[in-house]
Amino acid sequence: MVRLGRLKNGSVDVEVPIIELTDIRKSFGPVEVLKGVNLKIYPGKVSALVGDNGAGKSTLIKGLAGVQPYDSGEVLIDGTHTDLTSPKVATANGIEVVYQDLSLCENLDIVQNMFLGREELRHGTIDGGRMEREASATLQSLSVKTVKSVRQKVSSLSGGQRQTVAIARSALKKARVVILDEPTAALGVAQTAQVLDLVRRLADQGVGVLIISHNLVDVFQVCDYVNVLYLGTMVASVPVAETSNSDVIGYITGAKTYQGVSQ
Amino acid sequence: MSAGPAAQPIGSGHEGSVREQLSAYLSRVRGGEMGALPAIGGFIVLSALFTALSPFFLTRLNIANLLTQSATLMMLSIALVFVILISEIDLSAGVTGGVGMAIFILLTNFAKVPWIPALLAALVFGLLVGAFIGFFVAKVGVPSFVVTLGLFLGFQGLQLVLLGSGGVFRVETPELIAIMNNNLPVWGGWVMLAVMIVISIATGFYDRYRRTASGVPNRPILLMWGKVAALAVGFGILVALLNQNRSVSVLPIQGVPIVVPIALVILWIGTQILDRTRFGLHLYAVGGSPEAARRAGINVAGIRIAAFMICSALGIVSGVLSASRVGAVEASSGRAIVLSAVAAAVVGGVSLFGGRGRLVHAAVGALVISVIDNGLGLLRLPAGISLLVTGGVLVLAATVDAVSRHRSGGNLTRT
Known part of the structure; x- marks a missing residue:
């Protein structure tokens, strides 16, 4: 995996974004959900996507995941025009989404979940040992310490550990962009800290991370950029260091507007 | 749970001494992953009870009887595990076997088709029925309970159409009759045992070799030898018993019933598919x-x-075993057994909630249900009692399933 130098929160960089969305539009019948949205995701950076319910966050994400393609607008991946027409295309371009409900099988163990759908085979049978080693190495590279055994069943894991497994799965897939849908919504304080640490380490490995969150404390703790959607329009895209909690709340509720949307 | 130093590698559950492995196993059991343990316990308790109550229970003749009695049920409950694992149900599996045998009997007895193509035709019929059910469940979205209940009723009608009401047709294929009624020669039983032990050792070493090649630790080798020894002793005693004459008349009856190796092969292949393949x-x-x-x-x-x-x-294979045992095919074949087969799977520890259970669990569960039937029969208790007891055991097993599922899935606060 390409290692890119970690940049301190807020420092403006000159890197090429992995993903650049320009003038994205999406309508459901007469309802225009996305009205010309721009978004950039940088390698090695954590970007937040915030906005009130109905702002269009989910629609934006589903488009990136290829589940619900956009109506119009341009998607540049590494500067190349790409049509995200299906989940397969998104996955092929290294985009992974970790959904809120985690999409893990509780009856399977950590290794089986991390490799689900792309198991390593040898002589036509599952190569458990190799998968075990790779899963263990991936968890260790993310400094995951809370998991005792990679052969534990997911049903025996806590919410934070499950989120960890789900995120580690995207790292194992060598994802270049990981989109996390409310990763800390159901977690306690300690577990939230663990997951945010993990997100940071994932970005440190050069992955572009996009977090959807309602929790601005999390956003200010871990993110490099914050993007605010308001009624289908990206009203602000700013480095976290250049804004404040109350400003962001203002953008989310529409009470404030950001003049000179960056980039 | 302590976080430990940063460099501490993440385990795989294969590390540690025999003692640590055993205690880890016990804590998994306490955590709700009981598998077939309750059923094995039940089997031992029931066997002890019936041995105490009836002098005939632990005779060689009855043990052989028990094996052949339970074979049909065992095969059907093994069949059902495949659909129960995906939290579906197939109520028509029994009558599918019945219709398959009706087709077989019509082909062999009337069309004079050789038995192997006739058997293949019955199996193809089974695959088609499965594809039909699967299509309605997976593509159309009809609940499997409804689709298979429909087939359960419909196939009873089809059996009547094919065989006529009250029709009983003798199986005229000696090869088929032999499965349940003939025995392996004495040496055949020992060969079967030797093959089982060799396969068990070979797969054990193969798995260890593969793990070593991948650079991950293996469990202590003593555990593997322990399992092999348990298998050798258990089946060794069984083969030794069955190889003695169990006849009550002048004609000697000895040897392992032919159905035993057939059932073991199917069980082994199915288990390999579930444990080792991507499917x-x-x-x-x-x-x-x-x-x-x-x-x-x-x-x-x-x-x-x-x-x-x-x-x-x-289900067709189960029908074959049933026809072999009874020696005939009738219009009501496979009707009553399917619910017992579901019960056997659940009693054995296969979760009706899906995703948990193994084929061998269903086999053990079928043995428990057969022991209840067999033992109460020997005590000359009315048939109603047997059904009542079986029903009670089923509810008990389903309760254990629900409670253990709650226990292993409920402790979300553990960090």
Whole structure:
């Protein structure tokens, strides 16, 4: 995996974004959900996507995941025009989404979940040992310490550990962009800290991370950029260091507007 | 749970001494992963009880009887595991076997087709039925309970149409009759045992070799030898008993019934498929969370259809065993047994909630149900009592399932 130098929160960089969305539009019948949205995701950076319910966050994400393609607008991946027409295309371009409900099988163990759908085979049978080693190495590279055994069943894991497994799965897939849908919504304080640490380490490995969150404390703790959607329009895209909690709340509720949307 | 130093590698559950492995196993059991343990316990308790109550229970003749009595049920409950694992049900598996045998008997007795093509025709019929059920469940979205209940009723009608009401047709294929009624020669039983031990040792070493090649630790080798020894002793005693003359008349009857190696081969192949192949793992994944499986790129509909096809095909095999034992095929074949087979799977520890259970669990469960039937029969208790006891055991087993599932899935606060 390409290692890119970690940049301190807020420092403006000159890197090429992995993903650049320009003038994205999406309508459901007469309802225009996305009205010309721009978004950039940088390698090695954590970007937040915030906005009130109905702002269009989910629609934006589903488009990136290829589940619900956009109506119009341009998607540049590494500067190349790409049509995200299906989940397969998104996955092929290294985009992974970790959904809120985690999409893990509780009856399977950590290794089986991390490799689900792309198991390593040898002589036509599952190569458990190799998968075990790779899963263990991936968890260790993310400094995951809370998991005792990679052969534990997911049903025996806590919410934070499950989120960890789900995120580690995207790292194992060598994802270049990981989109996390409310990763800390159901977690306690300690577990939230663990997951945010993990997100940071994932970005440190050069992955572009996009977090959807309602929790601005999390956003200010871990993110490099914050993007605010308001009624289908990206009203602000700013480095976290250049804004404040109350400003962001203002953008989310529409009470404030950001003049000179960056980039 | 302590965090430990940063450099501490993450374990795989294969580390540690025999003692640590055993205590880890015990804590998993206490955590709710009981598997077939309750059923094995029940089997031992019931066997001890019936041995104490009836002098005939632990005779060689009755043990052989028990094996052949339970074989049909065992095969059907093994069949059902494939669909119960994906939290579906197939109520028609029994009558599918009945219709398959009706086809077989019409082909062999009337069309004079040789028995092997006739048997293949019955198996193909089973696969088609499975594909039909799978299509309606996976593609159309009709609950499997309804589709298979419909087939359960419909196939009873089809049996009547094919065989006529009250029709009983003798099986005129000696090879088929032999399965349940003939025995291996004495040396054949010992060869069977030797093959089992060799395969068990070979797969054990093969697995260890593969893990070593991948650079991951193995469990202490003593555990493997312990399992092999348990298998050798258990089946050794069984083969030794069955190889003695168990006849009550002048004609000697001895040897392992032919159905035993057949059932063991099917059980072994099925277990290998579930444990070692991608298809097997995906079956468990679909049973655990169809949505997670779909997001992981698994062809959920394909897995479902395949599960129903395997179930119906093994339902045909169960029908073959039934026809062999009874020596005849009638219009009501396979009607009563299916619910007992579901019960056997659940009693053995296969979760009706899906995603948990193994084929051998269903086999043990079928033994428990057969022991109840057999033992109470020997005590000359009315048949009603047997059904009442079986029903009670089923509810008990389902309760254990629900409670253990709650226990292993409920402790979300553990860090």
